[in-house]
Amino acid sequence: MRDIILISHGDMAQGVKHSLEMITGKQPSVHIVSLKDDGDDKQFKQDLISTMSTISGKALIIADLLGGTPCNVALKEYVDNENVEIIAGMSLPLVVEATLNEQASTKELIGSARQSVINVKNQLEKSTQIKEQEEINLDQYAEFRGKENIVNIRIDERLIHGQVAGIWSTSLNTQRIIVINDEAAQDPLQKSSLRMAAPTSMRLSVLTIKEAVKNINSGKYGKQRLFILFKNPTDVLRFIEEGGHINRINVGNMSHKEGAREVTKSIKVTKDEEVVFKKIAEHGVDITAQLVPNDPIINFMEKLTR
Template identity: 75%
Template sequence: MVNTRIDERLIHGQVAGIWSTSLDTQRIIVANDEAASDPLQKSSLRMAAPTSMRLSVLPVAKAAENICAGKYGKQRLFLLFKNPTDVLKFLDAGGPIETVNVGNMSYKEGAREVTKSIQVLEAEEAVFESITSKGVNITAQLVPNDPAIDFMKKLRS
C-alpha cells in the first residue's frame, strides 16, 4: 500500500497525475459503497484514471477483504476513500491502514475549516477521533511536494 487518502473528488488531476505518478502506483482502489453500486460513477472513474494503471471500484468491505486476502499480490496500491466514515468502515472490516492522508473535503453547511482544502462537520470530527483511536496516523497533504502535517493536531486546535 503506497498511499491511503481521503478525497471526496476521488480520481481527479491531483490523484491521477501527481500522486499516482510520484508513488509509482500500479492499482488505484476506490473503496466506496455508493461508487461501487453506480455504473455511471464507475464509468466516470475509469475515464479519469490513468490508462497505465489498474482500477478497482469496490464496496468498502470488499476492498478490505481483497487486500487482507492478498488478492493484489505485490502491486503498489493507492487506496482512495471519499470520506472518513468509509475509512472507519474499512478498519472495522479488518482492513490494514497505518496512515491516512486527508486531501480534500469541501465545505458543507455547518462545517469548519481545518485547512484550506479540508472542511469537517462535527460528526466527522468524531469519526476522525475513532480512526485515531485504532492506531492510525492521520496527515493532511494536498500534493506530494507539500509537507505532511499532523491532521489531528490541526483538528483539535
C-alpha cells in the same frame, strides 16, 4: 530545471497557470506573458524579453495559437536559441504534463496533449460496456496475505481527479488505484467515469467496503503498488471496523458543508466528522494532511483539535 513560459492573447495564460496550481500547488518556474487588450507586438516583445532575461538554462515557451502574435514574436526572437523550445496549442493537460515531467521532449508532450482530447460521451459508453470480472477463488493468493504493498491511502471526496491521477499516483509509481466507496461501486455510471479519469497505465478497482477488505486481506493484488482512495472518513472507519488494516492516512480534499469548519484550506469538517476522525485515530492510525506531494506534511489531528 526547465522554466516554462505561457504566452497568450489576453488572460488565457494567467487562467491556465491558476488552474495548474489548483492541481499541482505553486509553480514558481512557470511564467506568464500576455498580449494585452490594448497592446501590440511591440508591447508583447518587450514583456517577453523582460521575462526571458530572468531565466537561465532551458526554457519551454507554450503559446496559445499557432500564427498568433505571441507565437510569432517568440519564434522570431528565439528561433536560433538552442535552449528555448516553442510549442503552439496551449491546453491545461499539456501544461500539467510539461510541469510534472521535466524530462519529456516536445514530441512527447505534443503526443500526450493529443491523447487528452477525446469524445467523452463515446468513451463513457465504451466504459459502461466493460464486463466485470467473475468471482474468483481468493485462496490462490494465500502467499501474499498480509503483505499488501500500499503506497498511499487518501481521503479525497473527488476520488480520481487531477491531483490523484496526475500527481500522487504517478509520483508514487502506482500500479493499481483502488476506490473504496459503496455508492460508486454500485453505480455503473460512476464506475465508468472513474475508469475514464484513471491513468491508462494503471489498473483500477472500484469496490464496496466489504469487497475491499476481503480482496486486500486475501493478498489478491500480490506485490502491486496500491493507491487506496476513500471518499470520506466514515468509509475509512467502516473499513477498519470490517477488518481492514490502516497505519497511516492522508487527508486531501473535503469541501465545505453546512456546519463545517476549516481545518486547512482544502479540508472542512463537520462536528460529526471530527468524532469519526478521533475514532480512526484511536485505532492507532497516523492521520496527516497534504494536498500535493511537494506540500509540507501536517499533523492532521493536532490541527483538528486546536
